[in-house]
Amino acid sequence: QVQLIESGGGLVQAGGSLRLSCAASGRTFSSYAVGWFRQASGKEREFVAAISWSGGSTYYTDSVKGRFTISRDNAKNTVYLQMNSLTPEDTAVYYCAADGVVTIVTTNPSAYRYWGQGTQVTVSS
Numbered sequence: 001q002v003q004l005i006e007s008g009g010g011l012v013q014a015g016g017s018l019r020l021s022c023a024a025s026g027r028t029f030s031s032y033a034v035g036w037f038r039q040a041s042g043k044e045r046e047f048v049a050a051i052s053w054s055g056g057s058t059y060y061t062d063s064v065k066g067r068f069t070i071s072r073d074n075a076k077n078t079v080y081l082q083m084n085s086l087t088p089e090d091t092a093v094y095y096c097a098a099d100g101v102v103t104i105v106t107t108n109p110s111a112y113r114y115w116g117q118g119t120q121v122t123v124s125s
Contacts, residue, residue, distance in 0.1 A: 002026040002114040004096050009119030012086055016123070020081040022096030022116060030074035033102050036081045037109055038092035038121075045095070047107035051079060059104045063089075086123045093118040 008020040022034065035050035049060045049070040058070050067086075072079040079096060097112035 002029055002032065002098050004098060004114055004116035006094065006096050006116040006119040009094060009121045011122045011124065014087055014123055014125050016086050017082070017084045018086065018121060020083065020094055020096075020119060020121070022079040022081075024077045024079075024098065026077075028100070029077050029098065032098040032100050032114075033104050034070075034072065034079040035097045035099075035102070035104070035106075035112055036070060036079075037095045037097060038090075039095070039118075040092040043092075045109050047109070048094070049081060050102075050104035050106075052104050057104055061107070083121070086121075088123045088125045091121060091123050093120050 003025045005023045031053050036048040037045050038048050039045040051058050051070045051072050055072045067084050069082040095118045096116045098114045099112045102111045
């Protein structure tokens with residue numbers, strides 16, 4: 001069993017930065033791939049980025065490439081999403097998710113077993 005708790009969301013002006021954290025409980029977390037997803041109001045949940053269990057491989061959706069960076073510290077059971085050059089289009093609830101068998105290029109949310117409760121990111125223009 002893995003429990004995930006996101007933090008770091010908030011209100012930021014366009015062009016600003018935020019760093020989201022996903023803290024996990026469970027001894028097996030370091031063997032899980034982790035993804036970040038987001039869901040804007042009235043829209044479906046969409047894939048943002050993912051990282052392999054070792055941190056050696058990452059994958060991003062095109063709209064965040066060059067602006068967002070996913071990383072992990074398995075000693076701290078934490079995955080991060082550094083978000084730079086934010087735009088109002090990045091406004092959404094951001095969720096982290098973990099799974100032991102998913103590949104990081106899988107963008108379908110249903111492939112992930114464990115989910116956090118989400119953290120709101122609001123980017124003002």
